[in-house]
Amino acid sequence: MQKRVLSHEEVLVKHMRWRRSPLAVLITVLLLVLGAQVSLTGADEVQKFTLINVIFDGTKVWLPSSLIVHEGTTVELTLINKLEEPHGFKIAEFGVETVVQPKATTSVTFTASKAGLHDFVCHMHPPHVGGQILVVKK
Numbered sequence: 001m002q003k004r005v006l007s008h009e010e011v012l013v014k015h016m017r018w019r020r021s022p023l024a025v026l027i028t029v030l031l032l033v034l035g036a037q038v039s040l041t042g043a044d045e046v047q048k049f050t051l052i053n054v055i056f057d058g059t060k061v062w063l064p065s066s067l068i069v070h071e072g073t074t075v076e077l078t079l080i081n082k083l084e085e086p087h088g089f090k091i092a093e094f095g096v097e098t099v100v101q102p103k104a105t106t107s108v109t110f111t112a113s114k115a116g117l118h119d120f121v122c123h124m125h126p127p128h129v130g131g132q133i134l135v136v137k138k
């Protein structure tokens with residue numbers, strides 16, 4: 001059975017349709033977010049991320065919810081609390097524990113000294129959704 005080869009126009013139309021779909025936009029955004037978080041730098045560089053605390057569909061969340069760095073990297077997180085009350089940010093594994101005041105920004109710096117998957121949470125509110133930092137072995 002022979003497969004029909006698409007003309008240039010058909011390929012273009014397919015491409016345009018794909019580009020207009022909300023799914024394509026979402027995937028593009030996700031790729032950009034993920035791409036920005038994969039550390040390609042050496043261990044002696046500072047890897048910077050910005051996380052925001054928002055209400056997403058009725059739930060308080062820190063976003064993005066996953067970060068990826070290499071073991072040994074110095075990580076600087078800028079934490080922006082968009083909400084009306086203080087919220088915590090804790091990564092027990094790396095001794096990070098801070099409170100971000102309402103409508104305020106705080107930053108924390110630590111060394112991702114231990115490979116593995118580590119949780120970050122709001123230690124003030126257990127239902128508050130945190131995330132994970134994946135520290136990849138060098």
Ligand SMILES: [Cu+2]
Binds near residue numbers: 088122125128
């Ligand atoms: Cu909280």
